[in-house]
Amino acid sequence: MLKQEGAMHEGTITVRLPADVKEIERLNRLVRQFGELHELPLRTLYGMNLALDEAVTNVILYGFDNPAGQEVKVCVEVADSEVRGEVTDAGREFNPLTVPPPNLAAPLEERELGGLGIHLLRSLMDKVTYRRENAKNVLTMSKRIR
Amino acid sequence: MQIQEEKIGDVLVLTISEHLDSSTCNAFENRLLGTIDRGEKKILVNCGPLEYVNSAGLKVFLIAAKQIETVGAKLVLCALSPSVLMIFEMIGFNRIMKIVPTHEEGLRALNGEVATA
Numbered sequence: 236m237l238k239q240e241g242a243m244h245e246g247t248i249t250v251r252l253p254a255d256v257k258e259i260e261r262l263n264r265l266v267r268q269f270g271e272l273h274e275l276p277l278r279t280l281y282g283m284n285l286a287l288d289e290a291v292t293n294v295i296l297y298g299f300d301n302p303a304g305q306e307v308k309v310c311v312e313v314a315d316s317e318v319r320g321e322v323t324d325a326g327r328e329f330n331p332l333t334v335p336p337p338n339l340a341a342p343l344e345e346r347e348l349g350g351l352g353i354h355l356l357r358s359l360m361d362k363v364t365y366r367r368e369n370a371k372n373v374l375t376m377s378k379r380i381r
Numbered sequence: 382m383q384i385q386e387e388k389i390g391d392v393l394v395l396t397i398s399e400h401l402d403s404s405t406c407n408a409f410e411n412r413l414l415g416t417i418d419r420g421e422k423k424i425l426v427n428c429g430p431l432e433y434v435n436s437a438g439l440k441v442f443l444i445a446a447k448q449i450e451t452v453g454a455k456l457v458l459c460a461l462s463p464s465v466l467m468i469f470e471m472i473g474f475n476r477i478m479k480i481v482p483t484h485e486e487g488l489r490a491l492n493g494e495v496a497t498a
Contacts, residue, residue, distance in 0.1 A: 259403050263433075281433075281464050288435050292403050339473030343446055351443075351472055352436035358471045 243274045243380060247312040254295045254302035254324075263288055266311060273313045279380050282359040283311065283318050286376050289352035290322045290331070294372070298326025319377040329372060330365040331356070384412050392491050393421040394484075398430035401438030410441045414448065422454045423491040427484055429460035434468055446478050455479075459487035 248269050252258040266287055270280035291307050299305050308323040334353045337346070357363055360376040367373070382405035385396040393416050401409055416424055426442075442458070449456045457479045461469060469475055481487050 256403050260400075263400070263402070278464070285433075285435055285468070288402065292435070292437065337473070339476065343450055343477040346443060346447075346473075346477060348440050348443060351439055355436055355468065355471060 243276075243313060244272075245314045246273050247310060247314075250309045252291065252307050252309065254299055254305040254307055254326075256292065256295050259288055259292055259295070262291060262309060269311055270318075275313065275318060276380060279318055279378055282378055283320055283376075286356045286359045286378075287311070287320050287322065289356045290320070290374055290376070293331060293352055294322065294324045294326055298324050298329065298372070300327075313380075316380050317377050318380060319375065321376075322374045323371050325371050328367055330367075331374065332363060332365050382409065384409065386412075386416075389488060390492070392423045392425050392488055394425045394427055396427040396430065398432075400433040401431060401441070402433065402435045403437040406437040406441050409438065410444065413441060413445045417445065417448055417452060417454060424449065424454065424456050425484075425487045425491055426456070426458045427460050427487070428458055428462070428465055429484070431462065431465055434465055436472075439468070439472055439474065442474065442478065455491055457481060457487045457490045459484050 248265065250262060250265055252262055263284055266284045267280065270283065287309060291309060294307050295302060305325065310321040312319045331353045334350050336354050337350045356376065359378070361378050363374065363376045365372070365374050382400055383398045387394050395413065395416070397409065446456055459481050460483060461480060466480070469480065479490060481490055
């Protein structure tokens with residue numbers, strides 16, 4: 236057997252979070268620990284951590300009329316030299332990929348506060364997809380490990 | 382997140398550390414906007430010990446930069462780690478905010494001295 240390049244290990248985690256913005260810190264800690272255990276390159280881990288933070292924060296803040304009792308499911312997988320994230324929620328139908336990118340060339344006074352998180356998510360990942368399935372939003376994202 | 386505050390001459394320096402995220406952005410916003418409200422005119426945010434910033438934290442910088450421009454004050458950010466700087470660049474904030482590599486350059490920029498190359 237040839238020794239594989241790099242030291243990262245394949246594996247997955249699934250986390251179910253109450254739809255409360257205070258839970259994001261726990262999510263971030265779990266994703267970082269997962270990344271470290273699977274020896275993801277630091278840059279890749281940083282990107283996946285931030286992309287998941289943005290996706291989940293968005294769902295928690297805007298996905299539900301009443302977030303009490305609601306949850307968001309997050310899966311992270313390392314396989315095939317790729318790290319993948321999946322965020323599933325039963326909130327209102329929303330495809331973040333329809334959010335127009337912010338105008339990065341606008342002068343300070345015209346820069347808008349909205350759309351920054353989605354822009355980061357799309358910029359950090361190689362691929363982001365959205366589907367509505369069984370009355371749930373499913374957002375997937377992936378990044379090659381180099 | 383921790384914020385340290387010190388005054389160097391007439392420059393107010395805020396040093397921010399650890400994680401600026403959805404759970405800590407309000408505290409940072411209150412602190413930064415508070416310095417503008419009490420009339421500080423030269424504000425240096427040292428991001429050296431800052432490990433992580435998300436869009437909630439980035440929004441605080443944008444809100445502050447807009448307010449600082451309207452009151453005629455100056456804001457400079459310094460010492461961003463490579464990963465934090467990458468996020469600022471990804472969102473285009475390097476075009477609308479003054480970002481310099483070191484604390485010393487930050488002080489020089491606010492004191493109106495031209496940095497010698």
